[in-house]
Amino acid sequence: MALVLNEEQRLLQDTAREFLQQRAPVEALRKLRDSRDATGYDPSLWREMCELGWASIILPEAYGGLEFGFAGLGLVVEESGRTLSASPLFATGVLGASAILLAGNETQKETLLPQLAVGELTLALALEEHHHHRPTHVETRLAAEADGYTLNGEKCFVLDGHSADQLLVVARSSGEPDSSNGLTLVLVPRDSAGVRCTRTVMADSRNAANLQFDQVRVPAEAVLGRVGEAGPLLEQVLDRGRIAMAAEMLGLAKESFARTVAYLKEREQFGALIGTFQALQHRAAQIQVELELCQSVVLQALSTVDEQPQQLPLMASLAKAKLNELAKRVTNEAVQMHGGIGVTDELEIGFFLKRARVAMQILGDTGYHKDRYARLCGY
Amino acid sequence: MEQLETFRTEVRQWLQDNCPESQRSPALPEEQYWGGRSGSFAGEDARLWFERMHARGWTAPEWPEAYGGGGLNPQQARVLKEEMKRINARTPLYSLGIWMLGPALLEYGNEEQKLRHLKAITGGEIRWCQGYSEPGSGSDLASLQTRAEDMGDHYLVNGSKIWTTNADKSDWIFCLVRTDPGAKKQEGISFLLIDMATEGVSVTPIELISGESEFCQTFFDNVRVPKENLVGELNKGWSIAKALLVHERKLMSEMGSESPRLQVPPTAAARDYLDFVDGKIADAQLRSDLVDYEMQMQAIGLTHFRCFEEKAAGVQSAAPLVMKYAGTEAEKIKSELLLAIMGTRGLGWEGESFSAAELDTLRLWAMSKAMTIAGGTSEVQLNVIAKNVLQLPQG
Structure with a gap:
C-alpha cells in the first residue's frame, strides 16, 4: 500500500521526528546563522544521523546500506522540513547517493558508498549555471587529454558546495550548450588544484556556493558512467531530488501551518479568538484541503521511485510543482495570520518563509515543472 | 491476497461471459436504468445486464445477501469495481436507494424496515x-x-x-x-x-x-x-442525516471521474479546438490553466485512492472530509476551462450548428455551478473542515 505507511515506516518517521525536534530544531539553525558558522551545519550531528542510518536508507546492504527504499528516505526528509534542520541529508543522502548508485561502476560503488553511509564522505552536485534551473544548460567543459581530462567552467547554487568533500560535476564533453547529449558526470575532490569556491549566503541560512573550475585535472576513473551519456541518468537523479525536495516542503508546510492554526486558537482581538473569524477559518480550511491533496501526491511520488520508474518524470514534476505552490501559499498565510509578530525575526515563522523560497527554486520552480508536465502529457 | 486474486480471475471471467457487448461503454443519461414503478430499460441488453447482476447481488455488492446484496467485503467490492471499469461495464442500476438510503437503513433501520425496503432497492422495484x-x-x-x-x-x-x-x-x-x-x-x-x-x-x-x-x-x-x-x-x-451527508459528499466528489456525458475531457478538447506550435498549446494562458487543472485532478484522484487504502487499513485521516470541496470546485474549473478552450463553439444552447458534445459542454458548465451548492455549499464544507479537522474555536 503506497499511500498508507506501514509499521516500519511509521517507526522510522517517529524516530526521525523525535531526534530532529530534540537535536536539530529551528533554534539550531538560528544559532548556525547568528554565529556565521563556517560549515553551516553540525558535523558531529551528521555523524549521529548516519549512525541512525539516514545516509544509507536507499543503499543496498552490500554497500553498508539499510535498503529501506526511497519512501523511507522521503519520510526522514519530510521531518527535516518540519525542523528546517541543516545537514548533508539532501545533497549527500539524496542526490549524491542516488548519483553514485545509478551512474557509478562497481569499483566506485564499493569505494564510495560505504564511506558515504557512515558519514565519512559528503557530496555536492554541481549542476546549475543559470539563476533558473536549466539542467541541460551546461557550458562547463570536460576536455579529453592523453591521461585523463581537464575541467573548465563555472557553477552556481551548488548546495553544500562549500563544505562537501567531493563535487559531482555535470560537464559537457560534446554537443551544443543546451543539448541533453554530450553530458558527463565527474567526481572532483573539492580541494583539487584549480577549484575555487565562494560560499553564497542565502535567505534560508543554509549552504550553497558558486564554484569555478580552472584547468582542473580529472583522472579517467573519476568519470561516473559513460562519457557524454550522463543525460538520462542525471534526469533520474534530479527527479529523485525533486521528489525528496517536495517531501521536505510538505514537512515545512505542515509545520508552519500547524503553528499558524495554534496561533489562531490563542490570539485574541476584538474580544474574541481570531480563529473564530470566518475570513480566517475559510483560508485555513482551504489550506487543509491542499495539504491533504499534496500529502497524497508526495506519498505516491516517493513510492514511484521504488515501484514505477516509468512514471518518475511525471510524478516528479507533479510533486515539485504542487509542493512549490503549497509551500508558497502556506508560508505567506502563516506570516499574514500571525500579524505583526509574523514579520519579526524573533518568531521562527520567518525561517519557514525563507526556506520555502529557496526550496521552490531547487531543481525547478513551478513554471519549469508545469511546462515539463504539459510536455510529458503531449500539450 | 491470493484469495483476492482468485476472486479477480473469477469476476473477470464472469463479466466476460455475462456483460453484453452493448453495455460496455459509458451510459448516456437516457441510457441509465434507475428502476422504480415507472422505470424502463433503454433496451433488451440493459434488462439482461441488470437481471444478471441483480441475480448475483451485485447491484449492491457490499450489502448482506439477505437483503439482496452481494455480501462482498470492501476489498472484493473494489476488485469488482475495477474489473467493471476495465471493460467499461455500465452501472446496472443507478439508485439513490443504494447510494444513500441503504447505508442509513443498514445502520439505523430495524429488521422489518431492512427486509421491506432493501430488497425493493436492490431489485430496482422502488426508486x-x-x-x-x-x-x-x-x-x-x-x-x-x-x-x-x-x-x-x-x-x-x-x-x-x-x-x-x-x-x-x-x-x-x-x-x-x-x-x-x-x-x-x-x-x-x-x-x-x-x-x-x-x-x-x-x-x-x-x-x-x-x-x-x-x-x-x-x-x-x-x-x-x-x-x-x-x-x-x-x-x-439529525445524526442519520449527518451520516448520509457524508455519503452524499463522497458521491459528489467522485462524480466528475465517471461523468456519463458527451462532454470531452479538457486535454482532448485542447487538441480539437486549440492551435499547437512545436507540440505545445500556443495560448500560454490556456496551457497554464490546463496544466493546473490536470495536476489538481491527478492529486484528487490519488487522494481518493488514499482514502480507500486508509479505510481498508483502518487508518483515520482528514482526507475524506476535504473531497467534496476539492472535487466539486475542480468540476467548476474544468467546465470554465472547456468553455475557454472551445471559444464560441462552446456557447451554443441548442440546434444543428453545434455538435452534441458542444451543447452538452455548455449544459454541464451551467450544472457545475450547482455542484458547489448542493449537498452542502463549498462554504459549509470549509466551515466543517475548520471545525472538525482544524478544531478552530466557534464564535
Missing part, C-alpha cells in the same frame, strides 16, 4: 429521492420546518422540500421532518420514509440555468404516514 432542503432552509439545514405531528396511529406531515432530485420520477422519499418544534433545532428532527403515492404529496419540477429540471419541489399537504416508517429513534434523525 427513492431525498427530502432534506426546504425553501427557507438551505445551508442552514437544521432550521427545517416541515412538520410531522403525532396523531396517535400515524404522523401527519405538512410542509415542502426543495431540490428533491428526480422527485417527479420517484416512488418514495426519505425525509427530515420536525417532530419536536420546542426542542433546540438539531434535536427535534426525525428521519421519515414517505410513499409518494400517498394522498397529499405533489411534485413540481424546477427549471435550472442549465435548461434541465432534474430538481423538483415536493409539497406535503396533510399527508398521513404510518408510524412504522420512522427510521431510528424519534427526534434523533
Whole structure:
C-alpha cells in the first residue's frame, strides 16, 4: 500500500521526528546563522544521523546500506522540513547517493558508498549555471587529454558546495550548450588544484556556493558512467531530488501551518479568538484541503521511485510543482495570520518563509515543472 | 491476497461471459436504468445486464445477501469495481436507494424496515429521492420546518422540500421532518420514509440555468404516514442525516471521474479546438490553466485512492472530509476551462450548428455551478473542515 505507511515506516518517521525536534530544531539553525558558522551545519550531528542510518536508507546492504527504499528516505526528509534542520541529508543522502548508485561502476560503488553511509564522505552536485534551473544548460567543459581530462567552467547554487568533500560535476564533453547529449558526470575532490569556491549566503541560512573550475585535472576513473551519456541518468537523479525536495516542503508546510492554526486558537482581538473569524477559518480550511491533496501526491511520488520508474518524470514534476505552490501559499498565510509578530525575526515563522523560497527554486520552480508536465502529457 | 486474486480471475471471467457487448461503454443519461414503478430499460441488453447482476447481488455488492446484496467485503467490492471499469461495464442500476438510503437503513433501520425496503432497492422495484432542503432552509439545514405531528396511529406531515432530485420520477422519499418544534433545532428532527403515492404529496419540477429540471419541489399537504416508517429513534434523525451527508459528499466528489456525458475531457478538447506550435498549446494562458487543472485532478484522484487504502487499513485521516470541496470546485474549473478552450463553439444552447458534445459542454458548465451548492455549499464544507479537522474555536 503506497499511500498508507506501514509499521516500519511509521517507526522510522517517529524516530526521525523525535531526534530532529530534540537535536536539530529551528533554534539550531538560528544559532548556525547568528554565529556565521563556517560549515553551516553540525558535523558531529551528521555523524549521529548516519549512525541512525539516514545516509544509507536507499543503499543496498552490500554497500553498508539499510535498503529501506526511497519512501523511507522521503519520510526522514519530510521531518527535516518540519525542523528546517541543516545537514548533508539532501545533497549527500539524496542526490549524491542516488548519483553514485545509478551512474557509478562497481569499483566506485564499493569505494564510495560505504564511506558515504557512515558519514565519512559528503557530496555536492554541481549542476546549475543559470539563476533558473536549466539542467541541460551546461557550458562547463570536460576536455579529453592523453591521461585523463581537464575541467573548465563555472557553477552556481551548488548546495553544500562549500563544505562537501567531493563535487559531482555535470560537464559537457560534446554537443551544443543546451543539448541533453554530450553530458558527463565527474567526481572532483573539492580541494583539487584549480577549484575555487565562494560560499553564497542565502535567505534560508543554509549552504550553497558558486564554484569555478580552472584547468582542473580529472583522472579517467573519476568519470561516473559513460562519457557524454550522463543525460538520462542525471534526469533520474534530479527527479529523485525533486521528489525528496517536495517531501521536505510538505514537512515545512505542515509545520508552519500547524503553528499558524495554534496561533489562531490563542490570539485574541476584538474580544474574541481570531480563529473564530470566518475570513480566517475559510483560508485555513482551504489550506487543509491542499495539504491533504499534496500529502497524497508526495506519498505516491516517493513510492514511484521504488515501484514505477516509468512514471518518475511525471510524478516528479507533479510533486515539485504542487509542493512549490503549497509551500508558497502556506508560508505567506502563516506570516499574514500571525500579524505583526509574523514579520519579526524573533518568531521562527520567518525561517519557514525563507526556506520555502529557496526550496521552490531547487531543481525547478513551478513554471519549469508545469511546462515539463504539459510536455510529458503531449500539450 | 491470493484469495483476492482468485476472486479477480473469477469476476473477470464472469463479466466476460455475462456483460453484453452493448453495455460496455459509458451510459448516456437516457441510457441509465434507475428502476422504480415507472422505470424502463433503454433496451433488451440493459434488462439482461441488470437481471444478471441483480441475480448475483451485485447491484449492491457490499450489502448482506439477505437483503439482496452481494455480501462482498470492501476489498472484493473494489476488485469488482475495477474489473467493471476495465471493460467499461455500465452501472446496472443507478439508485439513490443504494447510494444513500441503504447505508442509513443498514445502520439505523430495524429488521422489518431492512427486509421491506432493501430488497425493493436492490431489485430496482422502488426508486427513492431525498427530502432534506426546504425553501427557507438551505445551508442552514437544521432550521427545517416541515412538520410531522403525532396523531396517535400515524404522523401527519405538512410542509415542502426543495431540490428533491428526480422527485417527479420517484416512488418514495426519505425525509427530515420536525417532530419536536420546542426542542433546540438539531434535536427535534426525525428521519421519515414517505410513499409518494400517498394522498397529499405533489411534485413540481424546477427549471435550472442549465435548461434541465432534474430538481423538483415536493409539497406535503396533510399527508398521513404510518408510524412504522420512522427510521431510528424519534427526534434523533439529525445524526442519520449527518451520516448520509457524508455519503452524499463522497458521491459528489467522485462524480466528475465517471461523468456519463458527451462532454470531452479538457486535454482532448485542447487538441480539437486549440492551435499547437512545436507540440505545445500556443495560448500560454490556456496551457497554464490546463496544466493546473490536470495536476489538481491527478492529486484528487490519488487522494481518493488514499482514502480507500486508509479505510481498508483502518487508518483515520482528514482526507475524506476535504473531497467534496476539492472535487466539486475542480468540476467548476474544468467546465470554465472547456468553455475557454472551445471559444464560441462552446456557447451554443441548442440546434444543428453545434455538435452534441458542444451543447452538452455548455449544459454541464451551467450544472457545475450547482455542484458547489448542493449537498452542502463549498462554504459549509470549509466551515466543517475548520471545525472538525482544524478544531478552530466557534464564535
